[in-house]
Amino acid sequence: MPADDDTITETAAPLSLTRTEAVERAATIRVEHTEITLDLTRPGAAFDSVSVIRFVLREGVAEGSETFVDFKGTELVAVELNGSPVDPALWQQGRIPLRDLRRANTLRIAGTMAYSSDGEGLHRHTDPADGKTYLYAMSFLDAAPRWFGCFDQPDLKSTYALDVTAPIGWTVLGNGPSGQLQPGQWQIRPSAPLSTYYVTLVAGPYASCYREHDGIRLGFHARASLAESLEAEVADLASVTVASFHYYHRLFGFRYPFGEYHQAFVPDFNAGAMENPGCVTLRDQYIFRGRATRVERASRAGTIAHEMAHQWFGDLVTMRWWDDLWLNESFAEYAAHRCCSEATNYPLWTEFGIVRKDWGSVADQSPSTHPVAGNGAPDAAAALQDFDGISYAKGAAVLKQLATYLGDEVFIAGLQDYFAQHAYGNATLADLLAAWQRAGAQDLDSWSRVWLQTAGMDTLTIDGVALLRTPPDAPASDDSAPPRPHSLAVAAVDADGTEVARQQLTVTGNQAPLGPTDPRTALLIPDAGDETWAKLRFAALWPEVAALLPRIQAPLSRVVVVNAFRDAVRGGEVDPALALDALLGLAAVDDEDVLIGSVLRFCTDVLAATYTAVAERAERVARIHQVADQLAGSSAAGSDRQLLGFRYTIATCVDAERLRRWLTGRALPAGLSLDPDLTWLIVVRLAEIVDDERVIDQALERDPSAAGRVHAARARAGLPSAAAKQTAWAALVEPSELPASELYAVARGFFRPGQTELTAAYLPRFFAEMPLTAALRSGWALGQVVSDAFPLSHATRATLELAEAALATDLAAPVRRSMVDGTDIVRRAVRSLARFASS
Template identity: 35%
Template sequence: MASFLARENLTREEASVRAGLLSPAGAEPITIAAVIDLRDAKDLQTSTFPVTTTITFACSTPGAETFVDFINAGVDEVVLNGTALDLAEHVGPARIRLPELKAHNTVVITGHARYSSSGEGMHRYQDPADQQIYLYTQYEPADARRVIACFEQPDLKAKFDFTLIGPDDWVLASNMEPVRRSQSTAGSVEVKFGTTALMSSYITTLLAGPYAEFTDSHGSIPLALYCRQSLRDRFDHERLFRWTKLGLDFFEEYFDYPYPWGKYDQAFVPEYNLGAMENPGLVTFNDRLVFEPGATHTEWESLATVLMHEMSHMWFGDLVTMRWWDDLWLKESFADYMGTLAVVEAVPEFASAWVSFAVRRKAWAYEQDQLPTTHPIVADIPDLEAAKQNFDGITYAKGASVLKQLVAYVGPAAFQEASRQYFKKHAWGNTTLRNFLTELSSASGRNMSQWAQDWLTTCGVQSLAIRDGHVEQSGTDPCSGAQSLRPHTLKVGVFDTGTSPYLRVGTHEVTLESAKTAIPGFSSRASVLTLPNDEDLTYAKISFADTELSSVLTGVTEDELANATIWAGLWNMVRDAELPAVSYIKTALELLPQLQPITLFTAVNNNIITALERYVVPCDRGNASSAVAQNLLQMLPALSQEEQMTAAKTIVAAAQCTDLADQWLEELLQTPVGEKLGSVTSTDGLRWSALTAFARQGAATEEELASFRAQRPNTATEVGFAMACAAIPTPEAKEAAWQRIFSGTLSNELLSATITGFQCAEPELLQAYHDQYLSWIGPAWEQHSIGIATRMVAGLFPRTLDSRLGDDHVNPVVLKTQAWLEEHPDAPQALRRIVTEELDQARRTLRVLRVAAPYPGPYSI
């Protein structure tokens, strides 16, 4: 029984049994009232806070037993239906047994919960800029139980009543508007919030701290925005309110369903584990999205897309929720697709957002879908640990890509009508894939079962090619080993390579339902580039051979989305060892000024950085880095301001392996924050990246870094200082970083920064630590939360691989890791998944390095 009460990993079977017991037909909904006392939150020596939770619920089988989830720091009392339970028998660190239930039940649980520094549960943060304390909650998929007692599964929706007690000079907020604010004790207030509509526990939320607050309204919907006081001056609340209003109008019209949650608040919070979270009435964002001066169009577009993604969840995910985490895609894939669609159609300045989707989101999907841990979009999720790992490129980006193909297949009107009927029929409830397919079949007039089978329940990414006037598809489902054929509705573009840029001279619509099909009206002729998946309508890789490869390596088309599709294909070719990384880099440096919009320019720059870090042989990395730095420095004056900001980040990244940019880095460090070096705005983030480059070269001491740290105390400085100190290439600095990583004292973001800096080194300096990797990952998984353990296990994998030590069949890192997986079949599946994915990435890197060629100098192009 003790192990049961300590078990945090809720299984799907347990959740199903509990849902059946606590959801009798016709019963009143579950209600959960919680009083959370944060009066001592400013005292950082206080690690816990009091919480009292009262839960009322029905039971279909009187006399049965169930349990409440509560990952607690101590329980003082549990009173079930007026009777106090024996704490020793009924209470554990994660669960509380509730025996001998009645048809109608009330349980009152009084205890303490822990403040978090991991971004899970009630996160507490001290702002280094002014020492103020900020708190917020983050729960998905199952961390509400770190703050209150609840039934932590999505299909046991409840009505929540929250009361927060905290300092009287703080903002205290939740999903609903306050209904009462009263004095509690001297210097503190008690705020009671309105009762929520039915919602799952993981989307409830609390906010507390001296946040800067901005208010507005949109029709009858109150709007608010929050950020830390130290970010107030650069917080563009007017822009965010404008986007919010555009989004609300778009989604209410598109779904034909009014915004259902009353107010719409958005809070930007520190050290957030995600980009954002769709808590209804109070969406939370990572405050790294409160940009420094000089933010580019790419960054603003990314923020707008995140904002629309979360707003889409107010319908897809919050109003209608998946029954269990198998159908996580029912909210995340839809939100990823709808977020981009809303930006394209509702926000005028981002009409080309599908370009970003093609080169950023799909790139994530293609990478994830080629790992041995790939899974169907509708996944098999047996427990919460598996759910935590499934917020991945399949569930988000592949699912969204497949939805884009679905819209091409059934038509935009049918997809929209299916969505509208889905919300009308299932509002406030829980659904599975079948529910949406029913509406889609009805709206489109097609039986969607086979389409869903082909796309949603299979694995892997296919390849498209043009041969002899036909479009051909090929692929193998890695989950089943069977040949993979899917229906594709796509377009084939034809471009004249005799012009500059290449002009479109034809477009052919194709329905591909077998291994190959003829392209209607296609005629072959010289000097053309034929592009499968023009307009990026379907989800499949493309590659180029012979004259077509020569064409895309020497020129660009007139169409931005076509260029994005081409460069996505080139990047896949690098990762598949079909195109040497240095060839990609050289071509990118030659064509960068022609790659538009800025989002494509940015994506290619990011790929250059990844290529330098992972896919260029170590002995040539300095040469290639020098080429990148020198060419971009020469290119800077001719670039636009936003292109210069993007290129500057690439130069700084390349500078870790070359000193050719050192003079420019020195000038950057001498440029005060907010002022310009050429058209590059000096920012804290860019300066600390430069300092990390100097530290990696051995050209900056910890004392010098500390001097820069003292000049501008803020979050970016603390993160940058942690990374730069860990990057110093001495045994002493690496040992100090190692000790900090395992001290248990670092918050989530400082831990990741320290790990990143630690990994910046030649293999010889880290060899002893990498040799220990497989010995500590098991204990780390047991001793830390899954969020912190994931950062450690994934971040510290030995990634600096040298092909001179053998290919993917004999490399010692590969062999040792494979042996660990074989010897630990009973290790937690979530841990095995991380190790398996890192092993596969190592194997891919070694395959790419095996075909690598030296950088074709000279540096100047």
């Protein structure tokens, strides 16, 4: 679409929609239908987009009222309202005012839009493996207007029709069945109303596999260079997808409403996946190019089940505003773990406890903590900061606790009522509570107040005769709120780790008496079934708990004890050296791979890095290396545990010659062979300890794929040379053509625990220059780069002072959130190092 003399180019940054504005706009108009026409054949970095939107004034709103529409293109070609032109010069900061509205209105917006490289809007990726170009649209959270004009808020749903002109030979997918009318001309007609934030488009020469289940066409799609890997994975992908459909249809009592169900594995994806109705987009790392463990396949199964749960939680019934985002994410998180554990070959409750809940507990104890529900997000940009471990893991843990509290029959009946009452519309927390109350729940207002609307974690402690509850510290807690009820099990284990007794109880006040203690008891474990959300402490001394931990036989009991150790380290209650002893002792003998992997990661990334004085890091890394090496050597040849151990052997290896031998395929453990991912793991570690860029170049020649480029970016940023660091730094703080996935890799590779002397000069620069990147980036990428690059390896008072000084300045919301969370980690580590330095 050529620009003409009336074309306007927008330069000012778009405004973020406020909740007040959203409420006012939703009270003014109702959107009926949106037609989007795209031309993707235009050469260059832009494409043409035309939106035709039919909308009406709400009852009681007078004709002549006004509102605004969202458009974040690069050029506004023309706007017509009810057949009359609107002055394009009115377009300011991503908005076009619409005045003198009629009872029924037709709006046409024609513009030029820019392809993105940051994973938002219409993202374009050229696969270095074969030069083919791929597109996918990410409209979340407020990115939809970057590829089509719209009224962009979750409670203005609309029916849609998309007409797309694409290069001949491409596949085009969207939220409904797509059909090719003639070569290059595609039509997509979604079957149900959609919110703007999950309208999507996937286009390119994708490789595809198709299945069918219960009348639902299933599609699986990936870049052509991953076609062979997709074929190898599709049986497992389809199995999990089919099992999830069976489970959710039975559980929710409402059939999947969006027609076909496509899963597109796309490049440079910011999140794990996005729940676009009928066309879920997932990161293409889930199409494994090499050997994958059962734990990794289980994690993928969890993501598949999570995004499918969203077809009900979020897509069928959508939150009215972002402060109720937990209605999407907490439920999808809970439902996915329940679905996988009950309906697939991948039980996930151990993974939930050891991985997801630890993520959430860190977030809930940070200064940035917030309630699960009713976060009061003043605008869309602020809401993005609350998509964290609280909205996902804590919310899911609270729902698991609620199911125990209400009983499953009432819990599920309430959900089914909620879907029936609000299908294809929007809802709030109050609507869900009302559904549970109709199903028979009692006193949910009080329960909601203390569990969903109060931040922070209770602490549960056993003093020998009672289970004690301590509320969160102010200001996270609501001092006027009643105590949280906790329904949980307390297990007694003997000196061999065998459970000799278990009692179920509910703490409704600040303590609950325990029954008689079995004389064989060596340790009482609160919340032994991992059923509640709280910090756990023991009557026994930490050294005694550490000695017993490797012998505890019940997996979930081991999970809660490990989590207690991790939390106590962060709280400055346990010497990291003692925690390292305990956790390495467990990793050496445990029989749950997901637990071993989580423990080794914590030891490597935390106990031998941030929570260790620089002078002591090498010794701790060597200890982890020894345990991992023994694990790889003692495990069955070709087993997942052998591969898990070998990965951490590589990650902690300081012997360059040994790494080089592995890189040539020599001296590998029997049963293991090099694949692209394992090769890159060796290259990244070798690059971190030896300044030899040739090894990266050679690996990239062998694997010139998109994944290879990401690994290479990470390896180059980790090279131990001043020149490499300067190049990496420039990519982080200056305008860069790197796609977001490579930029994140550079950020993760910069401040390495073994390179503190080399990177010390960048500490003041980080806190001075990173905030300025708000002029270069927005949305997800802005906060993610700051978070990934945060100098956690420099846990010193000097770093803390620099961080606190930066926080005292005016920062963009995504930068501030990442700075707050990173600063809290450094602050906790500094306290721990000061307390335990003498030991």
